[in-house]
Amino acid sequence: MxxxxxxxxxxxxxxxxxxxxxxxxxxxxxxxxxxxxxxxxxxxxxxxxxxxxxxxxxxxxxxxxxxxxGKDMKVLALVTPDKEDEAKAAGADYVGLDEYLQKIKEGWTDVDVIVTMPSIMGKLGPLGRVLGPRGLMPNPKTGTVTMDVAKAVSEVKAGKxxxxxxxxxxxxxxxxxxxxxxxxxxxxxxxxxxxxxxxxxxxxxxxxxxxxxxxxxxxxxxxxxxxxx
The missing domain is CATH 3.30.190.20 (Ribosomal protein L1/L10, rRNA-binding domain)
Incomplete structure (x- = not known):
């Protein structure tokens, strides 16, 4: 001891x-x-x-x-191109889609929260083995799967x-x-x-x-x- x-x-x-x-x-x-x-x-x-x-x-x-x-939460917004500016303006640290899906597939998980849209959840399913154990899989119940991406990002940044x-x-x-x-x-x-x-x-x-x-x-x-x- x-x-x-x-x-x-x-x-x-x-x-x-x-x-x-x-x-x-x-x-x-x-x-x-x-x-x-x-x-x-x-x-x-x-x-x-x-x-x-x-x-x-x-x-x-x-x-x-x-x-x-008190922690600067690093947020990844997995969104379609039309939502990228909205996510960036809300303070997301990383914004994009296919390139980040590939990075996650290769093992990259250097974020605290992932915010995404309902239409993209199908693409995240195969990444469950990477995201699940780290508590990073977006979930509608926690507000991280939503069409109002800006609101979700700003809430996480504010202490949600x-x-x-x-x-x-x-x-x-x-x-x-x-x-x-x-x-x-x-x-x-x-x-x-x-x-x-x-x-x-x-x-x-x-x-x-x-x-x-x-x-x-x-x-x-x-x-x-x-x-x-």
Whole structure:
């Protein structure tokens, strides 16, 4: 087992493992215990009382974080020529079609989100083995398959993220950067949790939000009181 550094020990000492923190307390504490030299990402891990193996208990959705993610999301717009100018004006980093389909076929996936049009989805099917495992396959449910390409691109650039419960029943989602003020982290966390609660499947029985943890890259995790959500 790797030995803890002095900073790691100091960070762990500041987190009371027997306490459930409010979102406000956790956001302020996180800024104290994040010691990385780079601007660390801040994430929420929410354990839900669902069985993801059952289709009627799958939790998936999108949320527009009011303060963005702090990350410059690289967007590829796979569109027909008549939509190219629209996508570029909205801020897409890469715009085109056949040349990018070929690059993806060859293994290129250096983007965070792919936005496309319904008529192009047929061409993306064969690329599922490349895009699927990386979470890059566009989906109408997340707003990345649409005729309003400009809106989809601008929303992603502004802080719209999609999330999906994993096979262990946990939703992992970014809510900002360590450089964000505590208030901004609180705002983003509340927006994500509110969205998750609205998506509670009717088939889910018992406690829906079982646990919430906030952490940044390499920081200890902070347990949050689920009654907030």
């Amino acid at each position: 790797a030995r803890l550094t002095k900073k790691q020990k100091e960070a762990r000492a500041k987190v009371d493992k027997n306490k459930l923190y409010s979102i406000e307390e956790a956001s302020a504490l996180l800024k104290e215990i994040t010691y990385t030299k780079f601007d660390a990402s801040v994430d929420l891990a929410v354990r839900l009382g669902v069985d993801p193996r059952k289709a009627n208990q799958m939790v998936r959705g999108v949320v527009s974080l009011p303060h963005g993610t 993220i999609d999330f999906k419960v994993d096979k262990t029943g946990i939703v992992h989602a970014p809510i900002g950067k360590a450089s964000f003020s505590a208030d901004k982290l609180v705002g983003n966390a509340n927006e994500l949790l509110t969205t998750l609660i609205k998506l509670k499947p009717t088939a889910a029985k018992g406690t829906y939000v079982k646990s919430i943890y906030m952490s940044s890259t390499m920081s200890p995790s902070i347990a949050i009181d689920t009654k907030i959500g």
